[in-house]
Amino acid sequence: MPGLSAEPGEAPAGTAVRVRGSAWTPGAMVQVQICGQNAVHGSADCDTRFGVTARIAPTGTFEAGLAVGAPPSACPCVIRAATLPGSGGRALQRTIPFAVLGHRTGAILPEVVPVQADVVGLDVVGGGGRGELFGGTPRRTLVVRIRNAGAEPIKDAPLVAGWGAGKEPDSPLDAPESGSIGPGETATYRIPVELPAASFGTFVVGGRYAGSVPFKTSFSTYPWGLIGANALAALLLLLGIRLTLRRRSARRAAARTRGAIASAGALAPAVHQVAPRSGPAIEVGELLAHLDRADLANGVPGQIDQAELVAYLRSRGEPPVDLAALDRFLQERR
Numbered sequence: 542m543p544g545l546s547a548e549p550g551e552a553p554a555g556t557a558v559r560v561r562g563s564a565w566t567p568g569a570m571v572q573v574q575i576c577g578q579n580a581v582h583g584s585a586d587c588d589t590r591f592g593v594t595a596r597i598a599p600t601g602t603f604e605a606g607l608a609v610g611a612p613p614s615a616c617p618c619v620i621r622a623a624t625l626p627g628s629g630g631r632a633l634q635r636t637i638p639f640a641v642l643g644h645r646t647g648a649i650l651p652e653v654v655p656v657q658a659d660v661v662g663l664d665v666v667g668g669g670g671r672g673e674l675f676g677g678t679p680r681r682t683l684v685v686r687i688r689n690a691g692a693e694p695i696k697d698a699p700l701v702a703g704w705g706a707g708k709e710p711d712s713p714l715d716a717p718e719s720g721s722i723g724p725g726e727t728a729t730y731r732i733p734v735e736l737p738a739a740s741f742g743t744f745v746v747g748g749r750y751a752g753s754v755p756f757k758t759s760f761s762t763y764p765w766g767l768i769g770a771n772a773l774a775a776l777l778l779l780l781g782i783r784l785t786l787r788r789r790s791a792r793r794a795a796a797r798t799r800g801a802i803a804s805a806g807a808l809a810p811a812v813h814q815v816a817p818r819s820g821p822a823i824e825v826g827e828l829l830a831h832l833d834r835a836d837l838a839n840g841v842p843g844q845i846d847q848a849e850l851v852a853y854l855r856s857r858g859e860p861p862v863d864l865a866a867l868d869r870f871l872q873e874r875r
Contacts, residue, residue, distance in 0.1 A: 543635050547620050551640035552609045558639070561604045562622060565597045566630030573605050573622045577614030578649050580621045580636055582699060585752035586614040587621060590711045594625065611713050613701040613748070615647035616640070645715070650699050656751045658695060661727060662686030665734070665746060665760040675770070676739040679762040683714070683732040683746050687754065689722040695751065696721045702732045702748030710747040710757065719750070739764055 544563035552558055560573050572594050576587035591610040595603040612618060618641045623634040664684045673679050683702060689695050700719040703710035714732050722728045734746055740762055747757025 543622075543633050545620070545622050545635040545637050547607075547637060547639055550638070551642055553642040554609050554611050554644065556609050558607050558609060558620075559604065560607050560620060560622070561602070562597070562635075563602050565601050565603060565633060566624065567597055567599045567601050568628075569597050569630045569633075570594055570625045570628035571597060571603055571622050571633075572625055573607055573620065575607065575609060575612055575618060575639060575641065576621045576636075577612035577616055577618050577644070578647075578699070579617055580619050581649060582614070582752045585699070585701070585749055586612060588612040588711075590709060609641060610711070611641065611644055613703060613713055614699065615645045617646065617649065618644065645713070650697060655753050656695050656698060657689070657691030658698075658722070658751060658754050659688050659690050660685065660750070660754060660756045661688045662729075663756050663758050665758060668760075668762065673762065674764055676764045678738045679736040679740050681734040681736075681746075681760060683734050683758075685730045685732065685748075685750075685756055686727055687722065687730070687750055688727040689724055692724050694721055694723050695719075698722075698751035700730060700748065700750050702746065704734055704736070704744055704746045706742070706744055708745065710745050714746070714748075716748065736762065 543565045545560070546562075547558050547560050549558060562571065565571060572592055574584075574587040574589060574592040576584075578586040580586050588610040591608040593605050593607055595605040597603045607620070618639050619636040620639045621634070621636045624630065624632055626632070662684065663686070665681050666684055668679055668681045670677070685700075685702075698719050700716045702714040702716045703712050704714060705711045714734060716732050717730055719730070720728065732746075732748075736744065741764060743759055743761045745757060745759045747755065749755050
């Protein structure tokens with residue numbers, strides 16, 4: 542009998558184990574899988590997604606790393622190794638117990654012979670609530686209708702189902718007991734489907750009835766409310782950044798303008814504003830004639846009355862008189 546061992550003997554989904562075999566047919570190919578229900582229904586109970594193959598060495602041994610997944614059937618679980626048809630030598634198969642920690646458990650259902658059954662209806666109903674629109678947990682119900690097309694009742698056939706984000710429904714769902722279906726009768730099974738919160742996109746749901754009747758469909762879920770809220774938040778953020786940059790640019794432009802004005806003022810020559818004359822400008826000749834007339838009026842040449850001269854200049858609308866300059870002028874005339 543071929544030997545089979547695994548290390549460790551139990552592990553949760555998402556981890557890995559090391560599987561070793563001995564006394565197998567040299568050169569043949571062997572397939573290794575983790576299966577539920579002790580693999581009594583064959584590959585229908587096995588996690589084919591993470592199954593691996595290995596070539597048996599000339600010494601009759603093999604070794605393979607196996608990722609632990611969730612088999613479609615409930616535990617008790619086993620690691621199943623079987624030679625592939627046509628790979629050489631006689632067909633060999635061996636199973637050893639293996640515990641998938643956290644996986645559901647159930648009674649081992651009897652091996653089911655091939656049945657005559659048809660899937661006459663497959664729908665995904667429910668969902669689309671307000672909470673789901675804003676990232677809540679999407680919930681649906683997979684409704685499967687199966688008709689017994691044979692002449693004998695179908696009793697307690699295994700019903701397995703799952704969901705997946707890819708092409709295969711590889712994440713198990715809790716399916717109900719199938720019960721009994723009489724000849725020509727149709728049974729309806731409702732399987733709850735619950736996805737992770739904020740799930741986005743298209744998902745596949747499906748399974749098998751009696752190990753040989755597959756069914757599969759898909760549905761979509763989009764949290765448009767959450768997407769819209771995030772888009773609005775992003776738009777407001779961009780608008781705030783734009784306004785902030787615009788204000789900062791305006792402040793910098795104003796600062797540059799003030800600096801340019803200050804620089805121009807420092808370099809430009811000082812300009813003094815001269816008050817316009819309120820009256821006509823006095824001519825030099827007219828002023829000298831007035832001084833000569835003042836000399837004759839006083840009778841003493843060179844003796845000019847300063848007060849009279851100031852009064853004369855002010856009568857002509859001249860600016861305020863510089864008395865010190867006026868004294869020097871009159872001294873020169875004496």
